Ligand SMILES: Nc1nc2c(ncn2[C@@H]2O[C@H](COP(=O)(O)OP(=O)(O)OP(=O)(O)O)[C@@H](O)[C@H]2O)c(=O)[nH]1
């Protein structure tokens with residue numbers, strides 16, 4: 253494979269920058285742009301040397317650097333690799349990168365280092381996805397989950413299921429050769445029991461995805477209420493940032509604003525939106541259209557009311573559009589004399605004041621409670637799917653097994669059952685990457701950043 257390189261640290265001002273190169277020419281390419289050209293060729297893997305980057309065309313010194321040398325197969329990608337730590341900023345790393353490109357390396361694509369690691373059996377596809385989750389994790393709980401998957405727990409679970417399925421195929425195939433019907437009966441009972449057990453394992457993996465997704469990507473809360481009840485003020489309060497425009501005029505917010513916060517280790521995405529009423533103009537009508545979509549797709553709702561006024565039919569109408577979703581009702585402006593009375597629907601709101609920043613602990617508690625009620629799983633122990641690809645693969649294997657069980661129960665030809673079980677094994681092999689298509693790999697690794 254050709255030799256690839258990329259800047260692996262974020263571009264911008266920082267103390268150091270890391271440039272990575274992988275492939276069979278890594279060491280010779282690096283040798284051509286440093287002082288003491290022969291040092292690298294004799295050095296063993298896993299060593300770091302101090303050196304200078306020199307432009308071979310102008311002999312100009314570009315930077316003082318540290319160079320780490322890795323030799324195949326003992327490297328991240330399994331190939332020869334060089335990592336150059338340069339000074340940070342925008343200029344120096346780019347110049348060094350350009351020198352590497354000029355000397356014959358090619359710019360890496362997104363996730364290409366990790367893709368090579370996968371192709372060289374350094375990690376499974378599930379581990380590669382866990383790695384991506386880890387980089388993207390926004391909170392500690394998400395990162396911890398990704399770590400668990402990176403250690404291969406999900407992989408182990410899938411392997412266990414797959415190996416049992418392989419045993420079952422062997423039994424089924426053996427039974428095909430048996431003349432003796434009694435013997436086949438015993439096997440049938442045994443096979444059905446084992447398949448039921450596997451079906452259950454897959455079901456709990458499927459239901460784990462909802463929680464896995466929330467922990468990695470975040471729980472989406474749409475902030476919903478009449479105009480002027482203080483939705484944007486609440487958004488700013490929770491974000492601890494003066495992000496959304498707040499005015500005394502109803503109809504201030506039209507677009508959807510998004511902000512991520514960490515509540516007790518849970519990543520929560522807040523969505524501030526237009527106040528709900530009959531739109532008074534075109535921008536507001538468009539805002540409402542967006543809001544409807546957001547309410548629909550949100551995981552939960554923060555339903556905001558004004559505590560200083562009696563509830564109106566407008567509040568009630570809004571309540572009717574959201575009450576089927578997980579929601580928390582909030583009475584804002586509780587610093588003002590209370591006007592809330594005779595709440596016509598069955599809620600007991602959390603009282604807050606966005607103006608005085610009060611009630612925030614109670615609100616955070618309510619948010620955590622709601623999330624924990626939704627998470628279907630004990631995350632400290634469980635094996636969890638975190639990507640749609642994983643969940644889909646597990647679902648397909650599950651359906652095939654379910655079908656297999658049905659056929660055995662209906663005393664159908666074992667050959668047909670074997671067919672489904674083998675198909676289920678293939679789905680699981682795709683999950684771990686034992687069988688993979690370029691398409692699937694492209695999709696997974698294109699989510700990575702360049703340099704990973
Ligand atoms: N007294 C008091 N006033 C508040 C509080 N929260 C918001 N306000 C005021 O209420 C008005 C509306 O606040 P916003 O945050 O813009 O309300 P909104 O719901 O986002 O309004 P729209 O975007 O128009 O739908 C502003 O004048 C705020 O200063 C509060 O807790 N107490």
Ligand SMILES: [Mg+2]
Pocket residue numbers: 483484485496497504505525527
């Ligand atoms: Mg607003």
